[in-house]
Amino acid sequence: MAYDIAFQGGHVLNRGQYPPKIFEESIPILERFGSNVDLHATVDVAGATKSLAEAGYSLSLRSSIDTLTNLNASLVENRVNDLVKDLFDEDITIKDGQNFFMRLIQHSIDNKDYKSTGNFFTSRERSEGNYYAYQLTFYSMKTASYCFVILSFISFLDKDVVFGIPSPTRSGVSYKVQIFNCAKVHTSTLYNYGVLKGDQSMKSPDGKHTATLSNGNFSVDSDWQTNTVSKGTSPWKLVMQEDANLVIYDGDRKPTWASQTRIGRFSKPPYRLEMQDDGNLVIYEDGGRALWSIR
Structure with a gap:
């Protein structure tokens, strides 16, 4: 079954709701940003910033890394919502976020590929487990900017270091989230x-x-x-x-x-x-x- 992330609240248009002008504008932005995201959900922030600046866009970021001591998807949901609100200055939340993140966590534990409509991709090339990356999500009418969400979930066993950070637990799931605001410097x-x-x-x-x-x-x-x-x-x-x-x-x-x-x-x-x-x-x-x- 395919799942996609969607947001609600504030004044946002999710993918699939874009008017023609916004859709056309989003294509080169997606290409420029996406070319700086590798198969392990790692973003070359400097590269993405430079590439988007050449097209007249600015890029700002909020991020978080943590390890789940229990499989409580609401912790991830709340963290993502907080980052989005901080970056876009509106009460924007994920639709059905707890169930959405629980599916990602379970796929990571089961080491299964995640099926979506083309926005997520997965990689099992590293021993820690699956990586999930999501790119373009919503357009904010208030700030005339696009939101990119990059998510990574890693299930691990007997790992002392996860995402380069010493881990106090020997098994579990760690996650990394990056929220990007891509705004035109001078919108038309x-x-x-x-x-x-x-x-x-x-x-x-x-x-x-x-x-x-x-x-x-x-x-x-x-x-x-x-x-x-x-x-x-x-x-x-x-x-x-x-x-x-x-x-x-x-x-x-x-x-x-x-x-x-x-x-x-x-x-x-x-x-x-x-x-x-x-x-x-x-x-x-x-x-x-x-x-x-x-x-």
Whole structure:
């Protein structure tokens, strides 16, 4: 039976839920990151960081290594959830995490291959047991970034050292988890729930046009602005809301400007804000119809 990891909560899109634009963007990212993961679930972090930087992406990491003194999969689930929340700043959790990790642990103990839909791979070339690696998982609409999860489970007997760390037990299961946040340095698209913080900017795909939030004012090049410099209290943020409205909020969570986007009766989310190559800033519905623009 095939199993895959999925997340819930926050504002995430799991694989299989990606809109076409996100799916197309994810392919080269997956290739660049995946080329730096070997068959033993070891990530060349420096190599992945360099490769993704060449494509305009940043990479941040949270990780944990531990040995299970008893086969309590909820310990792994809780640890992974904590790392994801810390890295993405949202209450994001794994769906059915305890059962998911228990299956991986049991496969490691039984030294069996793990069957999935192509996201996991296993290796039994090392004497410690199985390695399981998972790559691309969800897309965060809030941070406009991708999450990569790398998991390793090792069942071992009479081992003094596991993952390079002295082990107090002579048999059991150890795990290693790495959570990566891969974000475009200057995104060209914000989906609903997306946030642009002060002094952050969006760039058109060709890099020629920039939309920037600075001192409470949102502007596109020198052609258009909201005329809200220092309006309200700092810090300010620009939010692409679930109702298709683009809104600037001040530090007291009061709106200082809004696009007043009008959605049609049959408009469908997710809505997105795009900084285009022609210099136009446009809000689109899922079907591609423009709902608001600066021109």
